[in-house]
Amino acid sequence: MEKAMLLGTKKFGLVLMALVLLMSLLTGCQQEKVLKIGYITEQTGVDAYVGPASVPALQDHVDKINAEGGIGGYKLELIVYDTRSEVTDAVAVIKRLFDQDKAVAVIGPSWSAAAIPIADIADAAKVPVVATTASNVNVTVSETGQLHPYMFRVCFIDPYQGYAQADFAYNKLGLRKAALLTDIASPYTVGLHQFFKDHFIELGGEIVAEEGYTQGDAEFRAQLAKIKDAGADLLVMDAYTYKDVGLAAQQAEALGLKIQIMSGDGVFVPELLEMAGPQLEGAIVTTGVSESAPEFAEFNTAFEAKHGIKANIYTYYGLDALMMIEYGIREAVKKGEPTPQAIRDAIETMTDVQLFTSKVTMDPETHNPLKKPLLINTIKNNEWVLLETFQPK
């Protein structure tokens, strides 16, 4: 009896061993080579309109690549984490992508305040990060002028946008007295306004008021009353969140302040028109891409029909970043293993590569895309209208 039992246990052990071996063989066969791409975005918090409009587009693109057989035998996997629109959360999730998920490349974040601390983390982890709309200079090059080797971006930088805004306001609109309303906690706004101010003064204009606020504020009447009192004819408000510009426009109207409003790509979303279209009639908004551009019409319709949400510039920039990484992976696969290092090297030297919005050439010195055109738009009858295109020299 005892012997029989012992035998039974032995047999069972053998069967188990065989099963384990078989299973490991089987999983060996099934194990696909997967490359993980991270995407950190704002799905909750004050900027929760960024993520929902971009995640489905990115997932669609990844699905398409996988349906076509992946890249060189590798399937792609998109891992999305929410930043809650907070810098601390953005830093926490990117560490998770590097340490736990072993992502080969990461897309995001969309704002400079988070992208600047992330640049150091990316350098330490040696994983390339492609920021989407983080346009502050220090995202890719530190304040001491050191290039962050693993940080890239797909948008143009603030100096260029600030320069173009000042130029347009002074030369085309003939305005001379500007007031700045700055989100003092946003490197994007602070940087852009500094460049606007420098060039506007250089041209001979005058800054008559410099007012501030912080993210989350809804009340701007105190600042606007002061701007009205200062006799400004131009209000420059390059907010990162469209709510700020929408509310300021409503409150300016309520105060009887009639002024030319100018803003940047941070607020270029269709929701701004729903919020304060009539109050913003005639406002100038500079941007890198435009939803109303005819080349996106087909994409926009298909996207809205499939996902029930309107595409915005964050959708386009997100796709640009994903396609930049896709290019990096393809090039790395051609040369061997798609390691983060190899992907980084390929992105750094990319030349005239067609991404979603435009062809991109990467500047290896600064990791900024070269010669991105800048669009100057206005709002007419509650719609975006393109006034002119600014080509960088």
Next chain:
Amino acid sequence: MELFIQQLVSGISIGAIYALLAVGYALVYSVYNFTNWAFDAFMAFGAFMAFVAISSLAMPFWLAMILSIILTIILSVGSESLAYRPLRERKAPRLFMMISAMGVNLAVVNIINLIFGGTFRKFPVESVQPIFVGNVSIGRMDLIAGAISFGVLALLWLFLYRTRWGLGIRASAIDIQTASLMGINNNAVAIIIFIITGVLSSIAGVFYGIKYAVFPMMGIVTIKAMIASIVGGLGSLPAAIVGSMILGVLETLVSGYISSSYRDLFSFLFLIIILLFFPNGLMGKNVDEKL
């Protein structure tokens, strides 16, 4: 001078919104000695309910307002019985109630975000032109919001000081244990307080939504109401109103004459200075004189 009057008018209108919220904080604090962090979620919830009622169900404003108040009361009382009462009955430390409130807040705000999305919506009411006195603009909506705020606060005062239920709440504010020994139904007091909280937060949410925009994170402003109620004297209703007015006017004057960039710095600095010299707030009273 014109600028000064304009800033004063703006300051008072901001103060009126702070007041509604500050009173809500004060009421819960006075009885339970904990800060109801879920208040900002109730505010956003109230605003969204009215928003949906008007934009999707095509209700008139007054009906939407009533619906919003009723639903916010249900949420407020519901969260009391789910998140706070079990803790109270188990005699949990007050800190745990505050953490529980934070949980309610996170859950409600994120559910709103999930259902409605994080966009900023314009409240669907006709925008009305402000009244101009010389060059000083006074918003009609501000006047209406201000009048309703003070009307509601006056009703609340009457309720607390002229009814038996009010007496019960005031007794509970002094010492909830003794009050319940004297035959005051503890749970009934809790329900009434959270009904009032629901009403106040819904009204504050709707007017804040009309004045600014409706979005899930709109409750951020309650941090200012919190400062206002501490400046006035935590736990006292008139003090919460006075604190709100002082803070609203202080903020606009700092923005207008010192620096708008440092406005919040001044708000918090002001709070610290007040607390250094008046540890109970400007009008803070002893325990037996609360409310």
